[in-house]
Amino acid sequence: MLQVPDVHLAPMLPILIVLAGALASTVLGFHLPRRALTIINLVMLVLSGVSMAYLWNSGAAAFGGSLQADNAAILLGITILIGSAMTLLVSLDTAYRARVSFPEFDAMLMYAVTGTLLIAFSGDLITMLIGLEIMSLSGYVLATLQDSRPAEESGLKYFLLGAAGSAILIYGIAFVYGATGSLNYAGIAAKTAGLTPENVGILVGGALLLLAGFAFKVALVPFHQWTPDVYSGAPTSVSLFLSTVVKVAAFAGMLRVFGGALQNAPGWASVLQILIAATLIIGNAASLFQTNFKRMLAYSAVAHTGFLALTLLGTPALGGAAMTYYLLIYTLMTAASFAIVAALQRSEKGMEIGDLRGLYYRHPGYAVALAVCLASLAGLPPFAGFFGKYLAFQAAFQNGYVWLSVLAALASVAALVYYLRPAMLMFMPDRTPAREYQHGERPATTFTVALGVVGVTVLGILPNLWYGWVANPGIWGALAGR
Amino acid sequence: MIHLMIFLPLLGSLLLLATPKRWRDEVAGFVAALTLGLGLLIWRGGGAEVFRVDWIPALGVTYSVALDGVSLTLALVTAFMSFIAVLYAARRISNPGTMLSLVLAMETGLLGIFAARDLLLFYVFFETALLPALLMLAIYGKPNRMRALVKFAAYTLFGSLLMLLSIIGVKAYGGSPTFALADLIQNPVKGAAQTWLYLGFLAAMAVKLPLWPLHAWLPDFHEQNHDSGVPDVMGTLYKVGGYGLFQFGLPLFPDASEQLRPILMGLAAFTALYAAWIAFRQTDWKRLIAYAGLSHMGFVALGVFSLNETATIGAMYLLAFQNVYTGALFLAVGMLQERVGSVHTRVGGVMTQAGALGGMTLALWFASIAVPGLAGFVGEFSVLLGAYQVQPWLAFIAGLSTIAAAAYALTAFQTTFWQGRPLGAVRVADLRHTEWLVLGLPLAVAVFFGVYSAPALNLIQPAVRGVLAGLGGQ
Amino acid sequence: MPLYLLPLFPLIGFALLILFPRLFPGRAAGWLGSATVLASFVVAGARYLGQTDTPAHEVLWTWLPNMALNANLSAGFYLDQLSALMALIITGVGFLIHVYSVSYMGHDPKFTRFFAFMNFFVAMMLILVLADSYPLMFVGWEGVGTASYLLIGFWFSGRNSEASDKDLRGASDREGVANSNAARKAFIMNRIGDLGFMLGMFLLFKLYGTLSIPELAARVPGAQVATAGIELACLFLLVGAIGKSGQLPLTTWLPDAMAGPTPVSALIHAATMVTAGVYLITRSHFLYDLAPVASTWVAWVGGLTALYGALSALNQHDIKKILAYSTVSQLGYMFMAVGLHAYSAGVFHLLTHAFFKALLFLSAGAVIHALHEEQDVRAMGGMRKFMPFTHIAALMGVLAISGIPIWSGFFSKDAILAAAYTSSPLLYVVGLGVALLTAFYMGRWYFLVWRGEYRGHVPHPHEADGLIKVPLGILAALATLGGFLNVPAFLGGGHAFDAYLGRAIPVHLHEIPAATEWLLTLLAVAAGVGGLLWALAEHRRRSLADGPLGQISSNALYLDRVYDGLIGAPSRAIAEGLDVVDRGVDGTLAGIARTSAAPGGLFSLWQSGFVRAYAVSMLLGTALILGYWAIKTIGGGA
């Protein structure tokens, strides 16, 4: 019996628009200057955002539920779009200096964004896998794109480890399918209840393999080791992208898989809490020892993975909301920090922490902005990072993971120390000559930074602006098909 | 009006950034004075009742503020001392724009702490006030400030993050719909969980009191801060642990505070004596005053932990007014440093040439070591009296620190201001211009409230009675 | 006239003088200071004349939380016979000493400040005696301590701190250090006593729920309270009294306090402040009457201190130090009296002592002045030729303190000895012995200063001026005649003073046969006369400069060194140790932080840069997770 494929274009619209941008960059790259492409792509991102707004509350789906444009997808998608737009804006100013000012840069970036959106909109494991691979493959290229030894090294490391990680993930998919006979999230969730004991075993195995695969993508210890090397080796604008958009997408995938499909599957949560604990300890402790600011941000990304993953341990209603809130804030503050590094660094190695001394007296605006971002990363109110952390703690705490939230609180103290040092150094008067890049017009970067800082501040004072959207428990109940 | 009072300093702080340099002093002074004036108006109007709107409805976080009783007293003192700090900073520090701006920003944080009637809002203000304090230290501190800074921030955050968990727990276990204090009290946590949550809450307050052994940040913080003593004034005001315990700790954790009373009182009494004793050895004025302040905080804690009405009233009285004279002492040290270029306590003979500076410092010291007739006495005496009713021996131990206090205060004073001036040392100028006000106004306050305590007592007493009545009688 | 005027006048004087010193050029400050005290004296006199049997109680405003019955404690003043008497002594003697100081301190650059502090002292002392509650009394209590601190340390940097001559400056600096140390010591030792006072108040509050004295007095007799509690409270109060009155064991500050200007010694450290302990115990008579053990302690503290003071005075060489130890000794007498519940006798001795000791100090001051700040009695002698008027006045004082009949000391000391005789023969013996010693050392003082040949360095010492002579004269008259206020019955008197005080304080009239009384009196007089004759004999032999007991007496029985060794040095060492520990706690915490962060360094090692090493962690991690799952599944299956 032949079925008409369940094809609806509307739910795909946000993805298609971005894809169009990618294709346009690929094709027009021969004719147009990169700057023009970037602006086209920015427009595409905005259009994609508009289409998402249009899809809000429609609950549309396509391909028999393989593609879900539900509210969760839209919220995560908007976060992704914001991060992507910030990357593009920064690249406007810095790509040339970073020697990545090719049309390919834009093209790969937009392909990656397509992949990330696909993850956010995924309704089954295969869609998710396709998105993940598109994102990863583009990411490998982006990391290597700069013609330099560190970039190539980071690219190869990323690629080899990433490929292994993907393999593990796919193997996990196979097992989950083997246990439930379904690849669809809702189908899996529906079937987890009445499984035979041996199938439960297979399911747990699959879930754990999936966890390992995702742990690689989001950089949970001990799968995190690529992160510092890749982030510090890649051009700063690429690091920005990898540490924000890619991580958001990976978490989106985790949210869909673990918060939705495997919500009631046994086993993975107890393993996850061990991974989180290790991540919190190692990520924060290792950050304390960094002398390079960019690399410190890389480690801080690992540490934040720990906090973000806490939300997965919460009930979907609390945890999903917390994660979505935290992801946006995380994107804003991390992107702004990297943007400042990109603007002020002399080489793609980034800046040494000691070089920040006295920055306030040379670039007051950037210094204050960076201080705000760091304070927010450290979780100090009135900046939004505090609410992110608070929500993460609350999600874990209320679901019974008290010891883990205590550990997270203590880890935050260590985190404060390494964020505080650069932040305060900037304000200490200094008479030695400046060690950062002084020249250049940077309106786009400044705009990005301003966007991040204003976002972080406003969302810190009025968290409801974003949390009000994400807090509806109905959104997160729908993840499991209910 | 209450909102205006809380946020006016912050507005002023932002406004300063846009003000031409030559007008900054005046603008800052005007804003600080206006805030104080607003506070007085609120006081004349009988305080501000709880104002409540939802802030983050999805999380049950409300924006609830009130200024009454203890909080109004502390808010007024904060506004007053901020004004004094601005007054002195404007005179002492060249190009003081940043400092003034930070002082005002911090004032908002502090006023917010006192006004908040929502646990999460309290936390937000509690942490927000940290940032200007850190910046003051970073921008204006001395060479070893990074260490002091990290220590200060790490201790503070260590405590406050545990408090944050405890805040989450209080709402989760109690089942309250919001974080508003009134709702939380309606839905109390029962049993052993309450004790654990109290310990979490206590961690933050013990750091901020501070209480031994979580006090190590305090001496370094003051030692490394700017010589003028302006940041120290704000730092002193920031020691809000006693207030937090009183306003939130006691009502939310009544059983636990009852249960832990002897241990906590012991810790407090020990802190008082320990700090006073160590102060005796200090040769740096700032460290000395820091330890003296620590000793006072031991008294405050003793009063609050005792759950005795008289002692708690005394603790709040002491908490409020020690800000005045300890802060003024820091400024006096700033003046001393400006004149002799050192904050060492072995300068010698300053009073032979600067009589007024010496005299004012001495009078402030007397207030600090609780000589009757000055504000410190009312608080300290009530605390000891009340604590004695509960735990005589602990009151005795804390009482010993009054002897040690005389020893450290007078020794340092003597070796700095009395005795001979070294031959060939620079001539010391006496107080000038606004310096008279900077020391004189706090001293006047200290004298007034030492003699006539009724205005403050009328505010504090009903509030304390209300809280303690909530504990089911003492 | 309301009572608050009493302390208010001097307080206004203090405020004016300290805030606007420039308004009072020349001696104006002295006259203002004296005038305020005179005004207070007038008020005190008026209130005394208008006094009835019911004590006056005037409440001013509320002050301390919860410290009265069902109410906040008020600041208020209370005037009964005892406080009226004290007020008269303070303002009366105080006024005379103020006037004296106008001349005595006339050339001091800090003339104005001196009078400010003196006025402050008078105000505080008046608050002390007029207070209607213990906390308010404590205000005055610490207030006079503060004033005493300021005045002992009045010459805190020496009297030549601006001198350019190196030796002079060096000597001045040393003097400054000594003066400052003396002031600090006085304050700290007083604080020890104050803690006792405070603990006493706390315990009283615990027992009776109020600290207002009239309320307490009404409550104590009827309340069901364990005697041990009252005893303990009384002992606590005794500690306070000991601190303020320089009794054993907190006595060593008082001789050092002579570092202050002489009028200060006369007013504060002889006539008024140091008697506050006696006042406190008398004021708390309703407690001590119920506490026999504590009362015995009071009496014995007094007796031993009297002996200690007398022994220490025997071989002093400083003209003021002799008087200081004498003060310690005489205060011991008063304590002995009040400890034996002979409150009237104690207070009467307080009164006469105020007269004659102030007189002696002021005479000594006049001599010091005449000899240009010389204080060593060995460099004096024969002063009667140069200062005939002062000599007569001083002689009156010596006779009074030695207990020679018709002079005031005779009557007051006699009453105390009689009381001691009825209660405790042992104390009586001590008292009698001290009387002998007192007469001797005062005789020694007299002969060394006034008689014999002149050994001074100033060519022609001058007699004091009129401003000094007038107070001396008045005090000499009072010292001579004051005793007649309380002539005992067996001498044909009417116990006028006892009767007056008896309206406020219970007077325990002791029943001794007249014959015994005569015997006691004769013994006392014999002791006094004997002592003076002994001194005269030594004077004739010219061996008076070195008194009995030698070094032991000069060093005041080494009490100072014992304290420094037993308490001072150890507490300094502990402070040092704690400071090290505190920095160490810090270091330890930092160490812990470092150690706990050390794995961070390991993590950096782990991050080796080799991609295969990363793969190992990854795949090992996967394997571990799967292994965990396998074990769990097998375990679950089995």
Add this chain to the structure above:
Amino acid sequence: MAPTAYYIALSGLLFAIGMIGVLTRRTAIMVFLSVELMLNAANLALVAFARAWGDLTAQTAVFIVMTLAAAEVAIGLAIIVSIFRKRETTNVDDLAGLKG
């Protein structure tokens, strides 16, 4: 017909061999080929499970995975080649400049 468990055991074996290959091989190409082995182990498992459930979705999924593997090869080889051009080696142990 062989039970599904046999296929799964085989796939597990392949997966393990791939893992060991990743760990032991030094040449980037060989490491990469080991990863391909792991992917094929997953494919085998998918097909086996699909057969067990009598369902075609997983079979189609295998096609997608194969495509992904091909794409990975393209990108991976490009990266390896570009590195080889610069450094004349594909030994992954020579790439350890970023660490700490």
